[in-house]
Amino acid sequence: MTLNKGDKLRNMDKRRGSMPFPLHLQNLHRRSMPVDDRELRSMPEAQPSLLRFSPAEEHRNSCVSDSSDSVISSGSDSDGQVYKVVLLGEHGVGKTSLARIFGGVEDSNDCEETGNTYDRSLVVDDEETSILLYDIWEQENSQWLNDQCMRMGDAYIIVYSVTDKSSFEKASELRIQLHRARQSENIPIILVGNKSDLVRSREVSVDEGSACAVVFDCKFIETSASLHHNVRDLFEGIVRQIRLRKDSKEENARRMANCKRRESISKKAKRFLGRMVARKNKKMAFRQKSKSCHDLSVL
Numbered sequence: 001m002t003l004n005k006g007d008k009l010r011n012m013d014k015r016r017g018s019m020p021f022p023l024h025l026q027n028l029h030r031r032s033m034p035v036d037d038r039e040l041r042s043m044p045e046a047q048p049s050l051l052r053f054s055p056a057e058e059h060r061n062s063c064v065s066d067s068s069d070s071v072i073s074s075g076s077d078s079d080g081q082v083y084k085v086v087l088l089g090e091h092g093v094g095k096t097s098l099a100r101i102f103g104g105v106e107d108s109n110d111c112e113e114t115g116n117t118y119d120r121s122l123v124v125d126d127e128e129t130s131i132l133l134y135d136i137w138e139q140e141n142s143q144w145l146n147d148q149c150m151r152m153g154d155a156y157i158i159v160y161s162v163t164d165k166s167s168f169e170k171a172s173e174l175r176i177q178l179h180r181a182r183q184s185e186n187i188p189i190i191l192v193g194n195k196s197d198l199v200r201s202r203e204v205s206v207d208e209g210s211a212c213a214v215v216f217d218c219k220f221i222e223t224s225a226s227l228h229h230n231v232r233d234l235f236e237g238i239v240r241q242i243r244l245r246k247d248s249k250e251e252n253a254r255r256m257a258n259c260k261r262r263e264s265i266s267k268k269a270k271r272f273l274g275r276m277v278a279r280k281n282k283k284m285a286f287r288q289k290s291k292s293c294h295d296l297s298v299l
């Protein structure tokens, strides 16, 4: 997306809102936008306090969504942390359209007024999580900004258009770049094939999308921003992926703490054999992974 570098945006205050998909109340949308490199550099880290509503506003805006157990509401998440989710992808694949649905801004006439960052607290599975969604990826204008994007996210949504093969290839490149930038980290990534409504001009099949996700070890979903198809699932999915990794990190830390006593020889042997079997049986591992790449609620 092209960043708006106007003074108007520079001076705009951060606002936030909370509302279920779909949403038409533009004035409730909150944005905080890093409009150029300098601003992004000087931008303070998002604090949960920025995301709190006044009680009156909270009452007005909180609401339960119609079809699932998710709510987009105000307030901070249970651990007080705000997770940064970054949208990546080629020009025109629908990043902004997806972000605007998330942010509750759908009228394109409001383009000038909206920024590149959207925050929402989503209640998924009865738990609240605050998400700051960044739609600031630029293909060629700023290497610094792109490097920053690769480093700053707690989770990533890599979007391609199912009607544009080159955007699919670009998505693979982005996945590789991300892997290089964050090698040792197990970051949640969802590969998104957007514009699934354009059936006749499809150039990338569902199978190609999911095979790519399996190879690149990430989750996969097809969406249509135009029809709002699977958009809710996408954002709930990213929340679940963030939580799953957080939980498994905590679990690992707990396990490490408990594992002060020495492992028995038989346990070590079991672990070693387990690894050998997994390595030998790559086909099986591939099949297992490919089964789960569509399930955004498991690791």
Ligand SMILES: Nc1nc2c(ncn2[C@@H]2O[C@H](COP(=O)(O)OP(=O)(O)OP(=O)(O)O)[C@@H](O)[C@H]2O)c(=O)[nH]1
Residues within 6 Å of the ligand: 001, 002, 089, 090, 091, 092, 093, 094, 095, 096, 097, 098, 194, 195, 196, 197, 198, 223, 224, 225, 226, 227
């Ligand atoms: N049919 C269809 N059109 C879509 C969909 N999503 C986005 N579009 C259209 O595709 C065009 C580009 O969408 P954007 O959301 O601006 O794409 P972007 O990735 O943000 O593009 P840049 O800002 O150039 O990086 C717009 O005309 C959208 O209306 C979709 O799911 N289906």
